[in-house]
Amino acid sequence: MRRIICPSMMCADFANLEKDVEELDKAGTDIFHMDIMDGCFVPNFGMGLQDFELVRKSTDKLVDVHLMIMNPGNYVEMFSELGADIIYIHPEADIHPTRTLDKIRSLGKRAGIAINPGTSVSTITDLLPLVDYVMVMTVNPGFAGQKYLDFTDQKIERLVELKEEFNFEIMVDGAISPEKIEKLSNIGVDGFVLGTSALFGKEESYNEIISRLKKDKLFV
Structure with a gap:
């Protein structure tokens, strides 16, 4: 099964952001994931427009652009013009x-949709005919370095039944x-947003890590 690898650029080296992008691109990145936060919908501020443009x-x-902001509909045209290929919104916002x-x-x-740990599948089922991607948040959104919330696995399994x-x-x-990637890939998850748990801040190169993560079996 193909694994879509999406580096979370919030975790990149901002002193060398362009170099990081080039290395991740060559290593086999499928989608670059960009978090935009407003300090209101989530208690943090994310990447800026200049970061996105770079x-x-x-x-x-x-x-992609993950709009962790209130009233995201006011900003989709702007991010479309900036070149986003995929735009995620939180229905709650x-x-x-x-x-x-x-x-x-309509913008092409x-x-x-991104769904928080506390958002049930039943509340977003009517939106599923309108989306290309459903991104399950397996931590409460807003900060890197949190612990995986195991109860979200049930939500993922239900979405696999619907996809x-x-x-x-x-x-x-x-x-x-990496352990979660193998487990969730076997369940039926298509893509993985990767931060410090699997990709950034490691001794291995991006090429070595991504090549290994895309293998059918990560562990023997």
């Missing part, structure tokens, strides 16, 4: 998520270690 101009690979998802697709972009019916891909984001 990553976008430094790679021809797909770039949008009064009219169906309108926003439709807007994303792929639409995604063929609605034709979306399942992504996971939050404390994704």
Whole structure:
């Protein structure tokens, strides 16, 4: 099964961001993941527009934007113009998520929803015909370095049952270690947002790590 590898650029070396992007690109990155936070929907501030623009101009690979902000519908046109290929919103942060998802697709972009650990699948089922990706947050959003929340596995298993019916891909984001990648890949997860648990701050090169993570069996 193909594993979609998505480095979380919030964890990159900001003193050498362009170099990091180039190395990750050559190593086999599939999607560059960009977190945008407003200090309101989540208690933190994320990457800036200049960071997004730098990553976008430094790679021809797909770039997504994860809008952890209130009223994301007000910003999808801006990020579309900046070159985002995939735009994730949190339904809880949008009064009219169906309108926003439709807007994303009307701009020629792929639409995604990110669902928090406390958000049930039943509350977002009506949105599934409108999305290309569902990203399950396996930690509470806003900060790197948190512990994986095991109860989210049940949510992932339910989404796996639904993905063929609605034709979306399942992504996971939050404390994704190599062990979690193998387990969740076997369950039916398609893509993995990677931070310090599996990719950044390691002694091995990005090429060595990503090559290993894309193998069918990480552990023998």
